[in-house]
Amino acid sequence: MRKGFTRRPQADAPAAHGKNYITPSGLERLKHERHFLLTKERPAVVAVVAWAAGNGDRSENADYQYGKRRLRQIDGRIRFLTKRIEAAEVVDPEAPRTGLRMSKAFFGATVHYVNATGEERVVSIVGTDEVDLERNHISWVSPLGRALMKTAAGDEIVLHAPRGTEQLTVLEVRYERIPVEPFREPLGSESGVSIKRVDR
Template structure:
């Protein structure tokens, strides 16, 4: 047998390579709500249309069938992604009581007010990667700004290494409070097409 056709056993990834999915309680609820919607409403509706389209004859030229199957693959992929994120979730409640440095330094769930060198102030909340919403100033703990602010305390200066260059920021305040995450909303105009009756 030639070398090119030998199969190598799969090496399992060590558990240390798996990154925890830090998330707030409301962020986790949002992921669960989206998965519930996909499993109980969106997917069954598409399955019904695909079944109807399959009964209409030649599937190779049946646009409803082809689109429906593609949509099912997208939904199934999203359900798998959400399930993995939910299973890896490490819930951190920003409102939980904190003592010592955990109450005065920036960690996951902190709301931080800082100023740049020009004196412009900004307030950001440090959330999980699934909760990022720049319109609400929710940044990821893994972002360049999130990493720069980590473990800083009030009146500390931190250096931000951003794609646009290096910037010095002054931390003005650190507080822990509820971070309102946008709840999951069912789409108003679902992508599911309706079968003709």
């Protein structure tokens, strides 16, 4: 067992790194969401608010109150996405690798491991904005992600997770494309209903 993986990860490790590692497709998803908010959702909500403002008393105008609250949420999300995009450090899992970077797990690796009970699992190590547990995409700063970092096939590690301690054996480390769910315009978004509200 490698002793380097028996220590408990520090709780503040993500903040200490200050980097927003992300895959190319993950970055595209953030950009698409921001573009949607800036070009469709926000203008639609602004139109609803302008229409509602012309309907009299704003203090009892539900459309106006909701619209202003939604506008604050959208602006907050746009600011968040902008900061994440500006801080992004793109790492392509499919980029050519040499030396230890070919056989050891780093950001963008897909790792096949088994636990002490014989249960096997395959996970891909991605950025915090790309976590998708249904696809087995885990954050590089999660307890499991940090435990798997720098491991190679045959390594045994001890995972310290909130649910307890677990011993894992790495079976394979590989690098391949990690498909990230693309951004899709949400159903019932303001951009789809704003014209009806404005015209009524």
